Amino acid sequence: EVQLLESGGGLVQPGGSLRLSCVASGFTFGTYAMSWVRQAPGKGLEWVSAIRGSGTITFYTDSVKGRFIVSRDNSRSTVYLQMSDLRAEDTAVYYCAKDNNALDYWGQGTLVTVSS
Amino acid sequence: DIQMTQSPSTLSASVGDRVTITCRASQSISTWVAWYQQKTGKAPKLLIYKASSLESGAPSRFSGSGSGTEFTLTISSLQPDDFATYYCQQYHSYSYTFGQGTKLEIE
Numbered sequence: 001e002v003q004l005l006e007s008g009g010g011l012v013q014p015g016g017s018l019r020l021s022c023v024a025s026g027f028t029f030g031t032y033a034m035s036w037v038r039q040a041p042g043k044g045l046e047w048v049s050a051i052r053g054s055g056t057i058t059f060y061t062d063s064v065k066g067r068f069i070v071s072r073d074n075s076r077s078t079v080y081l082q083m084s085d086l087r088a089e090d091t092a093v094y095y096c097a098k099d100n101n102a103l104d105y106w107g108q109g110t111l112v113t114v115s116s
Numbered sequence: 117d118i119q120m121t122q123s124p125s126t127l128s129a130s131v132g133d134r135v136t137i138t139c140r141a142s143q144s145i146s147t148w149v150a151w152y153q154q155k156t157g158k159a160p161k162l163l164i165y166k167a168s169s170l171e172s173g174a175p176s177r178f179s180g181s182g183s184g185t186e187f188t189l190t191i192s193s194l195q196p197d198d199f200a201t202y203y204c205q206q207y208h209s210y211s212y213t214f215g216q217g218t219k220l221e222i223e
Contacts, residue, residue, distance in 0.1 A: 035212070037160075045152075045160065045203055047212040059210035062117075095159055101207045102150035102165035109159055 002026035002105040004096050009110030012086055016114070020081040022096030022107055030054075030074035033099035036081050038092035039109075046092075050099055051079060063089075086114045118142050118206050122215025128223040133194045137218045139187045139204035148208040151180055151189045154217075155200045163202075164189060194220075 008020040022034070035050040049070040050059045058070050069082040079096055091114045097103035119142035129135050139149065147167035152160035162171045164180035167187055177192045191198055199222055204215040 044217045045154075045205075045214040047205075047214065050210055050212070061211045101148070102162055102171075103152075103160075103205070104162050104165070104171065106159035106161070 002098065004098065004105060004107035006094065006096050006107040006110040009094065009112045011113045011115065013116050014087060014114055016086050017082070017084040018086065018112060020083065020094055020096075020110060020112070022079045022081075024077045024079070024096075024098070027098065027105075029077040034070075034072060034079040035097045035099040035103060036070065036079075037095045037097055037103065037106075038090075038112075039095070040089075040092040043092075048094070049081060083112070086112075088114050090114050117211050118145060118208060118213055120204055120206055120213050120215040122204055122218055124218060125216060126219045126221060128221045129194055130223045131194050131196060133223075135191050135194060135220065137189045137202055137204075139182075139189075139215050141185045141187070141206055141208075144184045145206050145208035147183045148206055149180070149182065149187045150205045150207060151178075152203045152205065153198075153200050154203065160203065 003025045006022045012018050033052050036048040038048050051070045055072045067085045072079040093109040093111050095109045096107045098105040121140045149167045151164040154160040163174045163178050168180045179190050202218045
């Protein structure tokens, strides 16, 4: 059974940093890309970032380029999202998803709140 | 980036109805489209991939069609469990993009 478990969310001040983690199980982790998708309160889904299975190629939506870094540790079946210079508009539930082109499995999400 | 325009934003319907949701892409994306269902407070679930392929475990009353720039999700006979929000998504290229969502409400 595929499982994805995010952690690391919380309350952070504007300009602060946070690192999200997503531990995967139930599939050959290093074979698949992984994506991060966020959802602001009461809003729709927004794709944020992706990383190829090898970890050598990454992608970002324009609004987080230069502030967020996605990485992975295939030995730990874990993908990370390092977020810095956080802004109020980054407030959202962050989901990690198995990226099989379509996002076929999702974690339960972790809430990031950026507020003073 | 490829824009996905989804309509309607809200849809009122009754159990047993046939409903259709539409997504239009800003450029041709072949059949690189997925559809998701999301219930309040839960993660999205994949229903349809590659425009018309039913994800394993998804009910057969869900179907998808389209190619190029026009795509539809159809629910053949609404069930009480289907009242939720639905999103289309293109995966033709990164940045992936989602439609704005369609909230399916009980009439």
